[in-house]
Amino acid sequence: MRDEGKISRWESQVRKGVLDFVVLICLEDTRLYGYELIIRLKQKAGLDVSEGTIYPLLNRMAKDDLVAAEWVEMPTGMPRKYYHLTREGRETLADMKIGWRRFTSSVDTLLEHS
Secondary structure, eight states: OOOHHHHHHHHHHHHHHHHHHHHHHHTSSSOEEHHHHHHHHHHHHOOOOOHHHHHHHHHHHHHTTSEEEEEEOOSSSSOEEEEEEOHHHHHHHHHHHHHHHHHHHHHHHHHHTO
16 A cells, blocks of 8 residues: 655655745746745645745745845735845856756656656
8 A cells, every 4th residue: 555645755856846946947037926826836746835834935035145135015904025036146047047947957867768
């Protein structure tokens, strides 16, 4: 009998491992505020990411100079903190894309021969 918990734990680790990458992808061509990023990750990638995960991640990425943030006043309601890629973030994303393609190609090759 298969242990569904093992697969679930494995999938969780894979998602955690690529979260930085997919956040940078989402910010590649636009600026987003935190909750908007959470919605985009859910709709476009099927990733459920909590606020308790995304905001510490964005703060770390800002410290690493991958993203920058700016507060934007809203016509109604509270101001929102929008995030966008820095030059360093764009360069890092380009390198990550190369690494991702190399990695997935290697895994695909293994799958084809299994």
